[in-house]
Amino acid sequence: MPELPEVESLRRYLVREGVVGSVFERVDVEEKPSPDKGTGAIAGTELLPGRRVMSLERRGKQIAVVLDEGVLGLHMGMTGRIDVLAPDEPIPRFTRVEFHLKNRDSHFRMVLADPRRWGMVRRFESLESIFSGLGPDALDPNLTAEQFAEAVSRRTSPIKPLLLDQSLIAGIGNIYADEALHRVKISPSRRANRISRKHLIALSGAIRESLEHALEFIQSHPDEQGRPYIVDALDDRMRLVRRPGSFCPRCEIPLRTLKFGGRTTYFCRNCQR
DNA sequence: AGTACGTCCTGATCGC
């Protein structure tokens, strides 16, 4: 499931493959319409032919393909992935959008495959409009621990769902939220305004550590097919193994699970308070 | 404004 580290790795992959500077020639979209609720949506691709890619930006889990006119937003949802393919390579199963690009004289395709169809491809007028509604990126060097603590301590909900709120901080998903809370021994149920400033500062650091650790691991472990942004065994690299009967790496007692807004939360009832 | 929750989708997994 793509969270910040996976999305940043994808962005770098697209840069390496020469997407920046290339020009859209044609876009093929699957006939089946996107779900009308949730995140899934594909819109504005008819405006792409002729547009040149100026840069690839990211905030949180959102990728912005900055064009010479407008911006293309890419979101992977839960199961989306993008592969850069040569003209003769077959498209993967569940391909939803096939972008045909040209860079100088070389042609290639950027293919979005997404079994669950929650991914998003949408055109925006500007970088501001695509990133509006998102808080600062979780790895933004300008985001200080003090600012994080200040923002979080004003809220009364349990800390776990707050970390998933992209309008507060962008990029943290279910997995890394659990990892960070375990690192600093904070219960996912603890109300944000009841957490000491010292612990919030520590949590801010733990979020960065969890995300940066995963990013470094992904970067150094392209998978067997050579895909450089999804690591099959990444789940097993996490401190918390998200399977029934798994154990706390510190206390060695069985982890517990809770649900927040339908999302499963793994935590240790002994060391997280 | 903040909070809570249902909804979209389909492959994988489990129980019978």
Next chain:
DNA sequence: TGCGATCAGGACGTAC
């Protein structure tokens, strides 16, 4: 072996 039920979850819409 097969079939139905359940689970997984990001972000949005709606309700309070």
